[in-house]
Every structure is written in structure tokens, then in C-alpha cells.
Amino acid sequence: MTDLVEVARHDRDPTAGPDRAGRPPSSCRVTGRQVALRRGAGALIVLLPLTWALQRALPQGGDIVNRGGVPLIGDLLGKAWSPRLDGEFLEVVVDAAVTTLAFAALGTAGALVIGLLGGLVLSDVAWARRPPWPVRTVRTGLRGALVAIRSIHELVWALLLVSVLGLDPLVAVLAIALPFGAQTAQVFGDTFDALPTRALRALRDAGAPAAPAVAFALLPPAGPLMLSYAFYRFECAVRSTVLLGAVGVGGLGQELVVSLSSRNWDEVWTLVAAVIVLSAVVDAWSGRLRTDMAVASCSEWSAGDAGGAAGTGGRRPGSRWARWSAIAAAPGLVVAWFASGVSLSGLTSERTRMLAGRLLDDLVPPALPRGGAGEVTAAVLDTLAMAVLAMAIAVLITLVVSPWAVAVRRGTGPPGGLAMRSLRWISWLVARIVLLVLRSVPPTVWAVIALLALFPGVLPGALALGVYTGGVLGRLVAESWESVSPAPREALVRTGVPGAVATVAAVVPASAQQLVTFTLYRFEICVRETAVVGIVGAAGLGRLLAENLNFFRFPVVMTLLIASFAVSVASEVASRRLRRAIRA
Amino acid sequence: MNEHVVRLEGAGRSFGASTALTGVDLTIRAGERVAVLGASGAGKSTLLALLNGSLQPSEGSVELFGAATAGLPARTRRGLQRRVGTVSQGLDLIEQVRVLHNVNAGRLAEWGTPRALASLVWPHPDERALGALEAVGLGWAVHERTERLSGGERQRVAIARLLIQRPDLVLADEPVASLDPTRAAEVLGLLGRATDSRGTLVVTLHQPQLARDHCTRAIGLREGRLVFDTPIADLASHLLDELYARA
Structure with missing residues (x-):
């Protein structure tokens, strides 16, 4: 679910960068008029969709707040200080946490296998020369298939798999492994292509067969990057597994859904705390690994900057933390296999074969829902409105929280005394915790809470998704702000400009650019994630999808999947165009 | 009237245990163009940082336009800093x-x-x-x-x-380090224009020839100490040899 990386990496266009040398100055003259026009266009691009989405979200004259539900929120908040902590329930929680970790680990392992194989097929480097035409055909097909696979949200994958495999633990593993694997293949393929090819060519020229040559020349330099990406994916997989609880495949997520729907608020608080602790530990672990290997921070992964590190490899591939993490992975997976009770027998059973056959038969030809094309269009518009509003909420949260979440630079900052410094440190800690809580509580839970107080529709979905995305975006942006150079600001201060003015003049432009870039990346992901809040009943394509899956209307499901695919590809293209336009 | 733009008396700066600059006596008058010569790590950048008030001396005193930079109220210091323009290596x-x-x-x-x-x-x-x-x-x-x-x-x-x-005083830290000779001369010419007839220029350089072409005075730093201070006409090659000789 937290696919932070996504499409970023492959849209780096080598010709898009500025051509520094030999460019006649006349070719890039920009007039003041053009700058003004661009700003106007920028304002319209923000304001028009926002106004439209707001209009769509707020029903004319109707009630927004469900008065009957408000006391429930009060009950929920009232239990915050008395979570259920008896031994019996804690045992359930620990069990569920272990299951969640096990699913996430197995799903990540599956994704890595898919990603490694797919990445080798996709990368140009692995093929010594232009591959023969059958390979090229397969590659084109594979590329398309991978895009389609990752455009379907893991929760939707889980829903589809449940209708074939039943409530098998395998559903959770596959629902993670398939979309994550497709994404990983893309990233690994790009990583291989970014490596210097000389070593590989030398081996091949010396007569080494393809497979050993690749294993010797490609994998070691890509190793640190791949290891760090693997743990980043694991971090994402833990959150996604919690989310998958909504379809009932076990783990903390399922316990949360059960407790929420039976309104056992004291249990909800215990489980939420468990989810937060689990993601904090996994975050810290994988973050430590990444800083140790000096490969890439989360924000670099998301912005697609990690490719730059590929050429040099990690600076310290031998860090003890990384080494032990890699060594612990194999036995960890064995433990996970037994702890989760996964077995492959479900894949080959007679029942599965029959159901899969029926599902595939039923999916084609696609059919329209009972409401006709109008219902699909309305759902598509709801999805877009929800994504736009969610991003607006997320940006607001980021603007309020992230400035405090930027780590204090050593040796700089206000010259204030100890009191000022500790105040700044405490505000940093609070901001970080707020962001962690916002993104650790799955959006399904935010949506269920929002649906207590608001009538189903675009608004509760946007709120839930916005709060969650705010946690993700806020952390990414804060991380990227830490890398904004302090030198221009200090230069201004040196010429006698007051500190605050210098900050606005020198730091804000750089920070704004980071914020815009990440907002556009997250928007693409947000469009896909509307499925999540839809499935628990908010609005949009996700809601329609869940309804029709419940009634096994597979031809309609197929139509909705195609519609989701189209919407997510369209938003990807739009966001990529905007990003390119901004760089100009 | 030759007003003092800068006056350093026994000025120095240490960072923890390491001393970047020590015991520098230096007076620069309005209209002078001073080349600061010295090997990497000789203290040239630290000297410029003392001159624009972004660093305070840890020994001795630094006066800018007749006012000591240490212990000034923020507003006054900003007023002084407005009169100093700096081009740093990172731009x-x-x-x-x-x-x-x-x-x-x-x-x-x-x-x-x-x-x-x-x-x-x-x-x-x-x-x-x-x-x-x-x-x-x-x-x-x-x-x-x-x-x-x-x-x-x-x-x-x-x-x-x-x-x-x-600005009344321009400080430039190796402004021509990565430029070809033609460009370097061009940039130094522009810096000269930034400081009109009354203005003062302090520039760190590695090429003595550029100093001869564009400056009126040269000072040499070695291991944090001022080793020579001479009108540009007297910049002899033995001074330079001494400056860049290995310790």
C-alpha cells in the first residue's frame, strides 16, 4: 500500500535535463510574460480541480454529519486511556502481530523473486546484445503485464484471490507478492541498466556463459541497493498486510476490523498501539539499514534518485547492521513460513482449479453494472474527487507538521539557550510521532472512523485517505527538506538580511519545489488507494468493486478493473506531464 | 582621506584544537585591491569569513569600517554586513x-x-x-x-x-579557480567594476600573474600566519616559493 517508489524511476528522460554546454543563449530565452502565464496556469491547475472536487464532495443542502454517529466517536475517544490490556487479549494481539510480520516477510520474499527475474528480463544490460525477436516480444508483453499488475491495488488483489482461494493465508502472501513484485521488477531493471557495463562485457568477451557472467558482474554492484530496497519493501509490506485485514486474511488488520465492527473500542486502542509500535520498529530497522549503507533515503526512493547511487554501489556495503539483517533473512523466512501456516496445496487443489476457471470464464466479456455507464462514470469522478481532496488535506497536514519534523542541524539554528534548544527538540519529536501515527493507522481504520460521523460519500473517503497520506507525505517532505542546502540562506544573512526574510527568500523556493514534486508523485498513488477507502464503504470505484464482488458479478468487476486501470494510467500520465512542465 | 575599511590586530581563529589563523595584523584602506595568496588550507577562507563578520575572532580583534565586529548588537552588525559583498566558492x-x-x-x-x-x-x-x-x-x-x-x-x-x-568591500573566495585564463581575467575585471573607484576588493587567488594584473597589493598566508604583505610591484618570486614550499 505504501508504494512510495512507483513510477518515478523510469520517467527520467535523459534528454530532459538542461544542456549545459554549447547551448546558444537565444534558444532558452524566457520572457516575463511567459513566467506570468505559467504562474497563472499553475494556479488554475490547483484551484479548478479543488473547487470541482469540493463541490462534488459537499452535497447540496443535504446533511454531511451523521448526528447518530457522533456519540460513537465520543465513546471511541473516551476509551483512549483505558485500552484492553488483559493477558488473554494481549496473547491475541501478539499472535496477530506475528502473523502480520510473517505474511509481510513471505510476501516481500515472493516480490523479490518476481522482481529479480523480471528485472533481469526487462533490463537491457543482462542481454549481451540486442535480444532475439521472441525475447523482445515477450519483454514487451511482460512490461505491459507488470504495469497492469501493479496498477491493481493489493487490497483488490486480495479480494479477487479470496474468491478463488477462499480465506487461505496464501491470499495475503500473493496479494503482496504480485503488485510489489511487479514494482520491484521495474526498479531492479532500472538499477541494472544504471550500472556500468564494462565488467559484464569483459566477462562475456572472455567466453563466460550468460548466467554466471550476470551473477558475477551485475549482482555484486547492485547488491547494496537491492538489499536496501528489499527492506524498504518489507516496511511497505507490513503496512499493506495490516490493510489486507479488511478482507479477513488474518493478522493485526483483521483483529482491528473485527474490533471496530463490534465497537469494542478498548480493543481498538490496544490494536492501534500495536500497529504503531510494529511499524515504528520496522521503520527504524529499515531506516538504520539504509543510512548504514548510505544508499538511499525513503524520499530518494520515491523521487527516483536512488539510481544515482547504483553506479557507485553502497559506500559501506559491509556494515554490520546490514550484514546481520541479510543473514537473518533466510531463517526468518523459514520461521515465517511455519508461523503463518501457509501452504502451496491450496494452489493446486481441485476446488481452486475449478473456481479459477470459472472466474476467468466469467471475467470476459466485461459487462456494465445495473446503473449502466452512468454509474461507472460517477464512480470514476468520485474517485478523482476523493484523490484531489485527499491530496489537499495531506498537503495541509504537511505544511503544518513537516517544518517541525525536520531534524535540527548540528551547529546551526537559533543561538538561543538550552530552553530554546530543548523546545525545538521536543517539537521535532512530537511532529515525528504525529506523522508516524497518521501513516501507521491504516486508511481503512481512518475511513471506518470517518464513516461513524459522516454519511458515506466522497468526503469521509477523502478525509481518511488525506489523513493517512498526510502522514506519508509529511515524512517524505520533511526528509527531503533536511537535504536543502543552508548555504544560500547563510549568504543572505551575511549581507545583512534579517533571518526570517532570508529563510523565505532562500529556503522556501527549494522546499516548495520538493513539496510539489512529492505531492504529484503521491497523487498518482492516492488515485489507486481510493480503492481502499471505497472497499470499506466510502465512495468511488472501490466501493462499486466491493459491492459487485460480494454478489459475484464478475463481468461487472472486469469493467471496473479496466476503468480503474484507465484512471490510474491517466493520472500517471497527467502527473508526469506536470512534473516535466515544472522542470522547464 | 584614507579611511580604514578593515583593521585586524593580532586576529586569529581556532576551531576546537586546530588553529586556522593566528596573530594576523592587517589594515586595508579604501580603494585597495588585495590578493590573498597561499596554499590550500593556509587560512584564506577563514580570513574572508572574519572580514565579512560571519566568523568572530577567537583571539585579537577585527574592525570593519571602524567598528569591532565582536559583541555588536544584531541590528548594527547587519548594517555593517550590508556594506560587505561576498562571492563564495559555492556561489x-x-x-x-x-x-x-x-x-x-x-x-x-x-x-x-x-x-x-x-x-x-x-x-x-x-x-x-x-x-x-x-x-x-x-x-x-x-x-x-x-x-x-x-x-x-x-x-x-x-x-x-x-x-x-x-558594497564598499568585496570579498571573493577563489572566484576563478575553475575558469580558463580568458574567463578568469574577465571575471576579475567584473569584480573590479563591482567595486567602483572608492570600493575595496579582497580576493583569494592561486595564480600570481592574475594578482599582478588585477590587484594593487598582495598578502601571503602560510599555515595560518601572515608571511608577507607587499605592494604588488614588489611581489617577488622568492616570496612565492616560500609560500608554496612544503613544510
Whole structure:
């Protein structure tokens, strides 16, 4: 679910960068008029969709707040200080946490296998020369298939798999492994292509067969990057597994859904705390690994900057933390296999074969829902409105929280005394915790809470998704702000400009650019994630999808999947165009 | 009247246990063009940082325009710093904004807060800004995004920012380190123009020939100490040999 990386990496266009040398100055003259026009266009691009989405979200004259539900929120908040902590329930929680970790680990392992194989097929480097035409055909097909696979949200994958495999633990593993694997293949393929090819060519020229040559020349330099990406994916997989609880495949997520729907608020608080602790530990672990290997921070992964590190490899591939993490992975997976009770027998059973056959038969030809094309269009518009509003909420949260979440630079900052410094440190800690809580509580839970107080529709979905995305975006942006150079600001201060003015003049432009870039990346992901809040009943394509899956209307499901695919590809293209336009 | 722009008396600066500069006595008068020579790590950058008030001396005293920089109230210090223009090695440009913003950054201090903030939203390319850009040959780049310019062009943006600040003292830290000889002479010529007849220039250099062509005085630093201070005409080669000799 937290696919932070996504499409970023492959849209780096080598010709898009500025051509520094030999460019006649006349070719890039920009007039003041053009700058003004661009700003106007920028304002319209923000304001028009926002106004439209707001209009769509707020029903004319109707009630927004469900008065009957408000006391429930009060009950929920009232239990915050008395979570259920008896031994019996804690045992359930620990069990569920272990299951969640096990699913996430197995799903990540599956994704890595898919990603490694797919990445080798996709990368140009692995093929010594232009591959023969059958390979090229397969590659084109594979590329398309991978895009389609990752455009379907893991929760939707889980829903589809449940209708074939039943409530098998395998559903959770596959629902993670398939979309994550497709994404990983893309990233690994790009990583291989970014490596210097000389070593590989030398081996091949010396007569080494393809497979050993690749294993010797490609994998070691890509190793640190791949290891760090693997743990980043694991971090994402833990959150996604919690989310998958909504379809009932076990783990903390399922316990949360059960407790929420039976309104056992004291249990909800215990489980939420468990989810937060689990993601904090996994975050810290994988973050430590990444800083140790000096490969890439989360924000670099998301912005697609990690490719730059590929050429040099990690600076310290031998860090003890990384080494032990890699060594612990194999036995960890064995433990996970037994702890989760996964077995492959479900894949080959007679029942599965029959159901899969029926599902595939039923999916084609696609059919329209009972409401006709109008219902699909309305759902598509709801999805877009929800994504736009969610991003607006997320940006607001980021603007309020992230400035405090930027780590204090050593040796700089206000010259204030100890009191000022500790105040700044405490505000940093609070901001970080707020962001962690916002993104650790799955959006399904935010949506269920929002649906207590608001009538189903675009608004509760946007709120839930916005709060969650705010946690993700806020952390990414804060991380990227830490890398904004302090030198221009200090230069201004040196010429006698007051500190605050210098900050606005020198730091804000750089920070704004980071914020815009990440907002556009997250928007693409947000469009896909509307499925999540839809499935628990908010609005949009996700809601329609869940309804029709419940009634096994597979031809309609197929139509909705195609519609989701189209919407997510369209938003990807739009966001990529905007990003390119901004760089100009 | 030869007013003292800068006066250092036994000035030095240590960072923890390591001493970057020590016991420097130096007086620079208005209109002088001083080349600071010395090997890497001799203390040249530290000297410039003392001169623009971004570092305080840990020994001795530094006077700027007749006022000691240590212990000044913030407002007074800002007033002094406005009269000093610095081009650092990193240029310190704001990469994400239009060139015009970076030029106007030179007069944010002069403008005061409200006008400075307004200019960030809506910059007006007035004659002074355009003139500064024309002077460095970048009249065409007013609305260009700074990060899209080449290295040489960005350096000239930094000089345009200096021109518009109209400082009484210009400090330049190795402004020609990565330039070919023609460009280097061009940049030093521009820096000379940034300091009009009354203005003062202090520039760190590695090439003695450029110092001879563009400066009136040379000082040599070695291991944090001032080893010579001489009119440019007397810059003899034995002084330089001593400066760059290995310890």
C-alpha cells in the first residue's frame, strides 16, 4: 500500500535535463510574460480541480454529519486511556502481530523473486546484445503485464484471490507478492541498466556463459541497493498486510476490523498501539539499514534518485547492521513460513482449479453494472474527487507538521539557550510521532472512523485517505527538506538580511519545489488507494468493486478493473506531464 | 582621506584544537585591491569569513569600517554586513528561482522586510537589476531558471547580485579557480567594476600573474600566519616559493 517508489524511476528522460554546454543563449530565452502565464496556469491547475472536487464532495443542502454517529466517536475517544490490556487479549494481539510480520516477510520474499527475474528480463544490460525477436516480444508483453499488475491495488488483489482461494493465508502472501513484485521488477531493471557495463562485457568477451557472467558482474554492484530496497519493501509490506485485514486474511488488520465492527473500542486502542509500535520498529530497522549503507533515503526512493547511487554501489556495503539483517533473512523466512501456516496445496487443489476457471470464464466479456455507464462514470469522478481532496488535506497536514519534523542541524539554528534548544527538540519529536501515527493507522481504520460521523460519500473517503497520506507525505517532505542546502540562506544573512526574510527568500523556493514534486508523485498513488477507502464503504470505484464482488458479478468487476486501470494510467500520465512542465 | 575599511590586530581563529589563523595584523584602506595568496588550507577562507563578520575572532580583534565586529548588537552588525559583498566558492545561489530573484537577493537587506517579501511573489525587473545583468552579459537570462544556467553563467549571476548590492568591500573566495585564463581575467575585471573607484576588493587567488594584473597589493598566508604583505610591484618570486614550499 505504501508504494512510495512507483513510477518515478523510469520517467527520467535523459534528454530532459538542461544542456549545459554549447547551448546558444537565444534558444532558452524566457520572457516575463511567459513566467506570468505559467504562474497563472499553475494556479488554475490547483484551484479548478479543488473547487470541482469540493463541490462534488459537499452535497447540496443535504446533511454531511451523521448526528447518530457522533456519540460513537465520543465513546471511541473516551476509551483512549483505558485500552484492553488483559493477558488473554494481549496473547491475541501478539499472535496477530506475528502473523502480520510473517505474511509481510513471505510476501516481500515472493516480490523479490518476481522482481529479480523480471528485472533481469526487462533490463537491457543482462542481454549481451540486442535480444532475439521472441525475447523482445515477450519483454514487451511482460512490461505491459507488470504495469497492469501493479496498477491493481493489493487490497483488490486480495479480494479477487479470496474468491478463488477462499480465506487461505496464501491470499495475503500473493496479494503482496504480485503488485510489489511487479514494482520491484521495474526498479531492479532500472538499477541494472544504471550500472556500468564494462565488467559484464569483459566477462562475456572472455567466453563466460550468460548466467554466471550476470551473477558475477551485475549482482555484486547492485547488491547494496537491492538489499536496501528489499527492506524498504518489507516496511511497505507490513503496512499493506495490516490493510489486507479488511478482507479477513488474518493478522493485526483483521483483529482491528473485527474490533471496530463490534465497537469494542478498548480493543481498538490496544490494536492501534500495536500497529504503531510494529511499524515504528520496522521503520527504524529499515531506516538504520539504509543510512548504514548510505544508499538511499525513503524520499530518494520515491523521487527516483536512488539510481544515482547504483553506479557507485553502497559506500559501506559491509556494515554490520546490514550484514546481520541479510543473514537473518533466510531463517526468518523459514520461521515465517511455519508461523503463518501457509501452504502451496491450496494452489493446486481441485476446488481452486475449478473456481479459477470459472472466474476467468466469467471475467470476459466485461459487462456494465445495473446503473449502466452512468454509474461507472460517477464512480470514476468520485474517485478523482476523493484523490484531489485527499491530496489537499495531506498537503495541509504537511505544511503544518513537516517544518517541525525536520531534524535540527548540528551547529546551526537559533543561538538561543538550552530552553530554546530543548523546545525545538521536543517539537521535532512530537511532529515525528504525529506523522508516524497518521501513516501507521491504516486508511481503512481512518475511513471506518470517518464513516461513524459522516454519511458515506466522497468526503469521509477523502478525509481518511488525506489523513493517512498526510502522514506519508509529511515524512517524505520533511526528509527531503533536511537535504536543502543552508548555504544560500547563510549568504543572505551575511549581507545583512534579517533571518526570517532570508529563510523565505532562500529556503522556501527549494522546499516548495520538493513539496510539489512529492505531492504529484503521491497523487498518482492516492488515485489507486481510493480503492481502499471505497472497499470499506466510502465512495468511488472501490466501493462499486466491493459491492459487485460480494454478489459475484464478475463481468461487472472486469469493467471496473479496466476503468480503474484507465484512471490510474491517466493520472500517471497527467502527473508526469506536470512534473516535466515544472522542470522547464 | 584614507579611511580604514578593515583593521585586524593580532586576529586569529581556532576551531576546537586546530588553529586556522593566528596573530594576523592587517589594515586595508579604501580603494585597495588585495590578493590573498597561499596554499590550500593556509587560512584564506577563514580570513574572508572574519572580514565579512560571519566568523568572530577567537583571539585579537577585527574592525570593519571602524567598528569591532565582536559583541555588536544584531541590528548594527547587519548594517555593517550590508556594506560587505561576498562571492563564495559555492556561489550560494538559490537554484530553484528565476535569475532575477537571485540578483534582487543582493538588495533584500536594503529593501526591508515588506518590500523584500513582496518582491519574492512579484519581482519587477527595474533598471538597476537589468543593468547589473547587462553588465555581466546576462541581459537575456532575466527570467531564466537559475539551475538551468551553465557554471560560468551562474558565476556571473553571483557577480550581478554583488553589483546590485553596491558594497564598499568585496570579498571573493577563489572566484576563478575553475575558469580558463580568458574567463578568469574577465571575471576579475567584473569584480573590479563591482567595486567602483572608492570600493575595496579582497580576493583569494592561486595564480600570481592574475594578482599582478588585477590587484594593487598582495598578502601571503602560510599555515595560518601572515608571511608577507607587499605592494604588488614588489611581489617577488622568492616570496612565492616560500609560500608554496612544503613544510
